[in-house]
Amino acid sequence: MGSSAHELAAATPASRDKYIDLLRVASLGTVVLGHWLMAAVTVGDDGRAEVGNLLAVEPRLQLLTWALQIMPVFFFVGGFSHALSYRSLRRRSEGAPVYSVFLRARLQRLLRPTVVFIGVWGAGALALQLAGEGGGLLDVSLRLVAQPLWFIGIYLAMVAFTPPLLRLHERYGWGAFGGLVAAAASVDVLRFAFGVPYVEFLNFAFVWLAVHQLGFLRADGRLGRPYVLAGAGLAGAALLVAYGPYPLSMVGMPGEKISNMAPPTFALLCHGLWLVGAVELLREPAGRWLRRPRVWRTVVAANGVSMTAFLWHLTAMLGVYGVLLAAGVRLPEPATGGWWAQVPLRIAAAMVVTGVLVAVFRRFERPSAGGKSKVSPEVSQEVSPEVSPDVSPSGAGPAAAVGVALCLFGVLGLSMVGFGGLLEGRTAMLIAVRVTAPVAVAMTLVGWLLVERAGRGRPSLHKYATRV
Known part of the structure; x- marks a missing residue:
């Protein structure tokens, strides 16, 4: 049985940076609310349901993405936590290889709920197809619910590259960051000034890293x-959008020739810099607020289920729309007065359904450990002081690297192809390779098993569980 939020909050070490936890849960919560708000379901004259984007219907609202496209903050928080965790493990290993242990510890609370999500939706999609069910909003849902998995793939890459990039940081400091910024800028120059094909995909690494x-x-x-x-x-992003080829929106728009998100652009990197600077400016007042026990308990409780809520929030939203359509409720045209009047009710219903799904699946977000640590995963940013990490087994590092690479390409591929057409071999283009949903699922499962197996040591290692 897991500890309550009250117990976890009371056990928080004095060294804990509570603001980092607030940023983690606030960034994921903002993404969830943004998706719920932007989804615009319409029903055509032929009775077919389609899911559009509010920002495409009302382009003036695209400026809101300069505040609501908050994923850079989550990746920034990840860098902070990964640095502390890897250094803590490295100190206790006395120089022994710990890469596979680090990967398993950091990814356990990410991959376990993700694999469950993929398994549930994959099995459901297969059953529906075998039963001959489909059409309407269901087909759209099978495609859309997998799209947020792109974030999981990017995060996997960040964890995998933490050890070498942390070494570069420790040697060059701001110079390592500057090198990545220069690389991202060079990619856009090659892409837009010289028309070099496929080079833009490198910015999935350079921008986010x-x-x-x-x-x-x-x-x-x-x-x-x-x-x-x-x-x-902020100045860089504004100038690039005003005078460059970059669109206003910091999220992808349907039908646009250039997206700031997929692949990421230098304008999105500037956007990330402005957001990180902005949240750092709020650090001191937020820190005073977090000293209130009730506030901190709320943050701890939310962090304990944040990944589960993120994975299932689109399922909840599309479920609400499905019930409305089945009940014969008329859906107003997006951005009209009637549509805005329904927004609070739809979001409230989506919150309730998400809460039910979290109650069902939250146990998979808790890491499996072969022992009890005095520091709970929900409140630990480093390795517990009681842990004495073991040496990784021979060959564990390469096996873990292969595993995380398979997971990365698996979830990215699935985010593009979705769960529809499992038996027809429906494909999507992942960089320059076509992938199908069954292949993507298989890569994810095999990769996860490799990471789990490679990262296991003696029982003492099972106590090592850190926050994603």
Whole structure:
């Protein structure tokens, strides 16, 4: 049985950076609310349901993405936590290889609920297809619910690259971050000025890893002038959008030729810099707020289920729309007065359904450990002081690297192809390779098993459980 939020909050070490936890849960919560708000379901004259984007219907609202596209903050938080965790494990290993142990510890609470989500939706999609069910909103749902998995894939890459990039950071400091920024800028120059094909996909690494690198700097207390970061990032993004080929929206729009998100652009990197600087400016007042016991208990409780809620929130939203359509409720045209009047009710219903799904699946977000640690996963940013990490088995590091690579390509592929057409071999283009849903699922499962197996040591290692 897991500890209650009250017990976990009371057990929080004095060294805990509570603001990092607030940023983690606030960033995921903002993404969830943004998805619920932007989804615009319509029913055509032929009775077919389609899911559009409010920002495409009302382009003036795209400016809101400069505040609501908050995923850079989550990746920044990841960099901070990964640096602390890897350094803590490295100290206790006395120089022995710990890569596979680090991967398993950091990814356990990410991959277990993800694999369950994929398994449930995959089995459901297969059963529906065998039963001949489909059409309407169901077909759209089978495609859409997998789209947020792109975030899981990017996060997997960040964890996998933490050890080498942390070494670069420890040697070059801001220079390592600057190198990633320069690489991201060079990619856009090659893409837009010289038309080099496929080079844009490199920015899936350079842009997001640059934001992740800011978390390393934060862990070392080297973000001393966040107003400079915020100002430079905001000015850079504004100039690039105003005078460059970049669109206004910081999220992808249907039918647009250039997206700031997929693949990421240098404008999105500037956006990330401005957001990181902005949240750092709020650090002190937020820290005072978090000293209130009730506030901190709420943050701890939310962090304990945040990944489960993120994985299932689109399922909840589409379920609400499905019930409305089945009940014959008329859906107003998006962005009209009637549509806005329904928004609070739809979001409230989606919150309730998400709560039910979280209650069912939250146990998979808890790491499986072969022992009890005095520091719970919900409140630990480092290895517990009682842990004495073991040496990784021979060959565990390469096996773990292969496993995380398979997981990465598996979840990215699934985010593109979705769960529809499992038996027809429906494909999607992942960079320059076509993938099917069954192949993507198989890669994810095999990769997860490799990471789990490679990261297991003697029982003492099972106590090592850190927050995603």
